[in-house]
Amino acid sequence: MERSSGAARAGGVLTSGRTAAAGAASRLVAGYRRTGADVPFGNPLPSHGSEMEGWFWRLSDAAAGRVLIALCGVNRHPAGDWATVAVGLHPGGVVRSAALDDARADRSRFAVRAGTAADARFEASADRLRVVLDDVDLDVRLGDAFRWPLALGGGGVFSSVPFLNQYWHPWCLGGTASGAVTCGDERWTLDGATLYGERNWGAGFPQRWWWGQAHDFGDADVSVAFSGGLLRLGPLARDVAGVVVRLGDRVIRITPPAPVRSAMGDGRWTLRARSLHHRIDLEGDGTGLAPHVLPVPLPAERRNVDTDWEHLAGRLHCVVRERGRVLFEGTSELAGLEVGHLPDPP
Numbered sequence: 549m550e551r552s553s554g555a556a557r558a559g560g561v562l563t564s565g566r567t568a569a570a571g572a573a574s575r576l577v578a579g580y581r582r583t584g585a586d587v588p589f590g591n592p593l594p595s596h597g598s599e600m601e602g603w604f605w606r607l608s609d610a611a612a613g614r615v616l617i618a619l620c621g622v623n624r625h626p627a628g629d630w631a632t633v634a635v636g637l638h639p640g641g642v643v644r645s646a647a648l649d650d651a652r653a654d655r656s657r658f659a660v661r662a663g664t665a666a667d668a669r670f671e672a673s674a675d676r677l678r679v680v681l682d683d684v685d686l687d688v689r690l691g692d693a694f695r696w697p698l699a700l701g702g703g704g705v706f707s708s709v710p711f712l713n714q715y716w717h718p719w720c721l722g723g724t725a726s727g728a729v730t731c732g733d734e735r736w737t738l739d740g741a742t743l744y745g746e747r748n749w750g751a752g753f754p755q756r757w758w759w760g761q762a763h764d765f766g767d768a769d770v771s772v773a774f775s776g777g778l779l780r781l782g783p784l785a786r787d788v789a790g791v792v793v794r795l796g797d798r799v800i801r802i803t804p805p806a807p808v809r810s811a812m813g814d815g816r817w818t819l820r821a822r823s824l825h826h827r828i829d830l831e832g833d834g835t836g837l838a839p840h841v842l843p844v845p846l847p848a849e850r851r852n853v854d855t856d857w858e859h860l861a862g863r864l865h866c867v868v869r870e871r872g873r874v875l876f877e878g879t880s881e882l883a884g885l886e887v888g889h890l891p892d893p894p
Contacts (some may be wrong), residue, residue: 567589578655583710584750586882588699592707592717592747593674595653599624599847603660605677607725607747607748608740608882612763614638614736615842615860615882616729618679618686619659620670622653623847626842629653631662632845632852633670634846635684635729640861642731643789644681660887682815688738693720694771695743697799702746702775702792704803713780716729721771721794722763752847754778755890758789760814760832762864762883770876774819774830776810790820791828793868800826800868817864817885827869832885834859844888856888869877 563689579585581596595601602621608614614637621632631651636643648669651662663669670676674693679686701707702717723743729736757777763770776789789810790803802808802821811818817832837859843852864883868876 563823567828575705577811580710581655583758584712584715585708585710586701586715588708590701592701593635593658595622596749597624597655598749598751598844600748600750600752600832601653603672603691604746604748606761606884607738608713608764609736609738610882611742613641613680613861614741615823615884616686616738616741617858617860617884618677618841620662620672621845622660622662623649623790624848625850627845627850629878630850631670632843633662633681634843635686636679636681636840636842636858636860637684637729637731637736638735638840640731641838641840642684643840643842645852646681647843647845647850660775663784683730683732686727686729688725688729688741690723690725690743690745692722693725694722694794698801700831702773702801702803704801705805706779706788706803707780711781713752713756714748714777716746716748716790718744718746718773718792720763721773721792721799722769741891744773745783746773753844753888753890754780754836757886757888758810758817759858760830760862760864762866762880762886764880764882765866765878768876768878770866770878772830772864772880776808776819789819789821791830793828793866793876795868800828802826802828812887815859818888825868825871827867829867829869831863832862832883834862838882839863841885842888844890846890853891855891856886858884860884862890876878 631648634645648662652755725741754777771794789808808821819830821828839857842856862885
């Protein structure tokens with residue numbers, strides 16, 4: 549009896565010790581995430597508690613030539629957290645946006661909500677997106693998501709650097725949707741539409757930025773995303789950019805310190821990214837297209853500004869090489885291409 553009781557006590561001590569260690573590790577990770585950074589193989593989808601937490605979805609129906617985007621940024625403020633919410637549709641040039649009170653983003657799981665407590669106008673999780681803005685009503689289920697497979701996030705080594713002004717992570721590099729969106733008297737069925745999803749967070753948007761994404765390359769199972777902007781760490785600031793390409797089940801990410809050169813102007817985006825084994829060349833063209841004007845939050849001022857211009861159906865040509873051999877070359881006619889900036893300081 550004594551031996552059995554002693555073993556039970558020892559087992560209880562071990563169990564208690566493991567529980568305490570797990571709790572301490574969880575608190576350390578939570579504290580690290582509050583700096584904006586993520587641990588390797590961490591989960592960037594829940595809120596980090598940053599001043600601005602953003603989620604973005606892009607759905608396209610290549611056969612119908614349709615594109616839908618939705619976004620939500622939950623912004624911290626002493627008077628209460630508020631949200632920047634928008635939906636954009638192509639064709640039609642439709643943008644509906646709002647600054648909503650009563651915004652909440654969970655820090656332990658992917659759950660975002662904004663609007664009144666009785667009738668939320670924005671709700672999102674890993675498998676559903678629901679938005680009601682003016683005459684736009686969007687309700688879709690999301691599935692078959694190709695989740696990010698690499699140890700570090702979309703920013704590469706910068707994903708684990710604390711206190712940067714902005715972090716970027718393309719968490720969903722492919723998936724499908726089922727549901728519909730209505731705008732006034734028009735209704736689009738989104739069953740089978742292709743999905744892309746990403747996250748950004750930090751102190752707010754950088755002073756200037758550029759971005760692009762495409763996944764409609766004919767029959768090729770390919771998803772491409774790039775992002776760039778003015779990155780700050782204390783008094784240091786420099787333009788940086790990164791490119792991510794999914795080829796089937798394989799994900800290639802090229803981010804600094806690897807060289808990534810970007811050039812934007814006159815409705816064109818050009819990126820040249822090189823690593824030890826790979827080279828990715830991107831040519832984006834939005835000439836002749838009227839961009840959708842999207843809202844950008846100013847978290848501390850509790851308001852949005854319209855300084856983000858995104859072409860929902862531009863052209864993106866992509867070439868991926870490995871050790872000089874072309875792995876993929878293709879063109880999407882439904883690419884998202886964006887450039888934006890914050891207002892000049894007073």
